[in-house]
Amino acid sequence: MAKKPSTTKATGNARQAKIQAAQKSGGGGANKIVVATVVAVVAIIAVVGGVVWSQAQKQASVGTSTATPAGATMGKGYPAFADVTPAANAPTVDLYEDFQCPVCAQFEGILGPTIEDLAKSGKIKLTYHVLNFLDDKTGAENSTPAGNGAFCAAADGKFQPFHDAVYAAQKAEGEDVDQATLDGWAKTAGITGDALTTWNTCVADGTYTKYISSVNDAAFKISGFQGTPTVMIDGQMTDLATIGTVEGFTKAVQDATK
Known part of the structure; x- marks a missing residue:
């Protein structure tokens, strides 16, 4: 007669099967968690790396x-x-200036209104x-940001009031021009609303840096040119x-009028 299976052995086998099933289930869950965590970390690194790369690219493009x-x-x-039609x-x-030049500020204080009136009429x-040669001479970031501010203002027809605002509240020679100072000049010049947003972007991009440097280089190639202010008639x-x-x-203007 065949022997009846042992109940103890059957129970043991069932228990072992459950343990193995639990181990498989638990192990799979753990792996899923690890994988999900790794994916999340990689995603974060990718986003941060993208932001850093974007900022670096932006910085590299300033002034280009x-x-x-x-x-x-x-x-x-x-x-x-340019909207004025001059007499025949x-x-x-030709007025050569550097926004960091203290003598230019003195010159503008004395002759600025007269020069503007003659031009307007x-x-x-x-x-x-x-020009921006004083940035190199003093090591300050002054002439170039002020110049950029003025030409960015020109897009809104505000070159002259921005130019005058710079000299009326000129940053000392050798001192950097910060954003607050630029903003103050823009406010004085009457740049507001959407025009101000455009102006801020233009200034941040250093849009006219190369142009200013090219004008500076050309000036010092003129025979006898020594610095600012210089007036040529x-x-x-x-x-x-x-x-x-x-x-x-x-x-001098009257003598040159033909």
Whole structure:
């Protein structure tokens, strides 16, 4: 007669089967958790890496634009009051300035209103040559950001008020120009709303840095050019001691009017 299976052995086999099943189930769950964690970490690293890469690319692109302000080309000055039709015999006045130059601020304080009035009335054709050599000389980030601010303002027709705001509240020579200072000049110049948003982007991108540097380089290739401020009337270098007063400048313009 066949023997009856042992109940103890059957129970043991069933228990072992359950343990093995539990081990398989538990192990699979653990692996899923590990895999999910790894995927999440990789995703985070990818996002952070993408942000860092994007920021690095953005930083690398600052100041690389070859844009020029309206009416100007690389190495050439910016024609102010382009909407004014000058008289047929109006002389051309080329004014070389650096926004960091303290003597330029003094010059503008004395002659700025007179020069602007003559340009607005069409009695002169005024061209600004905005330089940045003092950034290299002093090690400050001053001339270039101020120049960028002015030409970014020009897109909103606000070059002149921004230019005047810089000299009225000029940052000291050798000191960096921070964003708060630039914002203050923009506010004084009347840049608001969407125009302000556009201006901020333009300034952050350093849109006109290459243009300013090209004008700076061209200026120092002029025979006899030594620095700022320099005034040329119809291509002739003037003596600041002679034209440095309202009377002296007005007479020089009258003498050059043909």
